[in-house]
Amino acid sequence: MHLENLYLVNFKNYELANIDFSKYINALVGENGSGKTNLLDAIHFLSISKSAFNSVDNQCIRHNESFYSIIGRFSIREKQSTVSNSLTHGKRKKISIDKNPIEKAADLIGMFPVVLIAPNDHALITEGGETRRKFFDVMISQFNKSYLLNLIDYNHALKQRNKLLKQFAEHGNIDHDLLEPYDKILISLGKDISEIRCAFCDVFLPKIKKHYSYLSNAKESIDLIYQSHFQKDDFQESYKASFQKDLVLQRTNTGIHRDDYVFKMDGFQIKKFGSQGQQKSFLIALKLAQFDIVREEKGFKPILLMDDIFDKLDDFRIQKLTEMIEHHEFGQVFITDARPERSSHFLEKLNIEWRAITIDNGKLAAGE
Ligand SMILES: Nc1ncnc2c1ncn2[C@@H]1O[C@H](COP(=O)(O)OP(=O)(O)OP(=O)(O)O)[C@@H](O)[C@H]1O
Numbered sequence: 001m002h003l004e005n006l007y008l009v010n011f012k013n014y015e016l017a018n019i020d021f022s023k024y025i026n027a028l029v030g031e032n033g034s035g036k037t038n039l040l041d042a043i044h045f046l047s048i049s050k051s052a053f054n055s056v057d058n059q060c061i062r063h064n065e066s067f068y069s070i071i072g073r074f075s076i077r078e079k080q081s082t083v084s085n086s087l088t089h090g091k092r093k094k095i096s097i098d099k100n101p102i103e104k105a106a107d108l109i110g111m112f113p114v115v116l117i118a119p120n121d122h123a124l125i126t127e128g129g130e131t132r133r134k135f136f137d138v139m140i141s142q143f144n145k146s147y148l149l150n151l152i153d154y155n156h157a158l159k160q161r162n163k164l165l166k167q168f169a170e171h172g173n174i175d176h177d178l179l180e181p182y183d184k185i186l187i188s189l190g191k192d193i194s195e196i197r198c199a200f201c202d203v204f205l206p207k208i209k210k211h212y213s214y215l216s217n218a219k220e221s222i223d224l225i226y227q228s229h230f231q232k233d234d235f236q237e238s239y240k241a242s243f244q245k246d247l248v249l250q251r252t253n254t255g256i257h258r259d260d261y262v263f264k265m266d267g268f269q270i271k272k273f274g275s276q277g278q279q280k281s282f283l284i285a286l287k288l289a290q291f292d293i294v295r296e297e298k299g300f301k302p303i304l305l306m307d308d309i310f311d312k313l314d315d316f317r318i319q320k321l322t323e324m325i326e327h328h329e330f331g332q333v334f335i336t337d338a339r340p341e342r343s344s345h346f347l348e349k350l351n352i353e354w355r356a357i358t359i360d361n362g363k364l365a366a367g368e
């Protein structure tokens with residue numbers, strides 16, 4: 001799969017841009033703040049329906065403008081599809097594929113998959129479980145629609161149950177009949193979701209291990225441990241047992257919304273004991289494993305977006321990654337770099353078509 005053309009109006013610092021891309025490597029170069037990451041984010045919007053960096057859609061509308069519009073033309077096995085994502089202040093975001101409106105983002109996810117490697121990936125190691133759950137959920141959802149739909153239903157039931165717990169606290173009465181339908185959903189969907197997460201980790205871990213040892217030449221042994229309340233045989237008991245706590249805290253304390261994924265190296269948590277270099281290698285291995293899994297599940301290569309990758313890596317790892325590019329392990333790749341001479345240095349050595357796209361303050365350089 002590749003993105004042939006991108007058309008932006010009033011998206012972040014782009015007033016108007018119309019860009020044709022190489023099927024292979026696109027190096028987005030320009031000074032700090034010129035709009036390189038914004039362009040990757042526009043592609044992320046087309047794929048996942050939202051920003052990878054900013055959870056407030058309105059802030060992606062260019063300052064002092066009333067709307068943004070992102071239009072991308074993808075090609076999958078010679079078939080073209082045009083995806084549009086636009087937002088006007090005060091209105092709902094509109095998404096369409098070939099001019100057919102998409103009602104729910106869930107209907108888009110997985111159709112035009114991307115894998116993003118970005119500096120803020122570090123949050124996957126340092127932040128709380130929610131960040132990791134989101135990463136795994138988006139990844140699994142790209143190829144497992146029923147997982148995504150179950151997750152949406154689960155989150156809806158969770159919200160309703162928490163609302164009831166708050167009402168009970170406010171009114172000083174408890175109505176078990178009102179809670180029961182939500183308990184049923186949280187237990188049955190929770191079990192399904194937990195089983196899929198667990199099975200996914202079994203498939204995913206060997207892929208991370210493979211990339212980690214290739215990228216870093218390291219001997220450390222990597223581990224990924226899925227932690228879930230559902231792994232205990234007496235889950236229903238512990239769900240019921242936490243009811244008093246739920247009442248006091250006015251939220252549901254047991255279930256897959258509290259799951260976590262622990263990353264380990266030689267038996268110790270990477271978060272606490274991994275060196276900076278080990279953490280960087282681990283994160284790239286994680287994203288390359290994501291690339292492999294999406295490719296296997298979809299039957300075509302997702303687009304790879306690499307934001308400031310050269311800043312993150314030492315020469316050995318850059319060499320390893322460029323070898324992967326050269327061996328056609330990836331399909332279409334977008335790489336941002338604030339230092340054009342550095343990316344040209346690595347890319348010129350490759351026997352593969354690449355294109356430099358120079359960006360200056362939200363505008364493409366003449367001739368682009
Ligand atoms: N809604 C918006 N309207 C106008 N400009 C915006 C908006 N949102 C972000 N920007 C501008 O976009 C620019 C940042 O763009 P971006 O993050 O793509 O830069 P970059 O080229 O990746 O830089 P770096 O090399 O530092 O990573 C900033 O100047 C910021 O002010």
Ligand SMILES: [Mg+2]
Nearest residue numbers: 036037307336
């Ligand atoms: Mg950037």
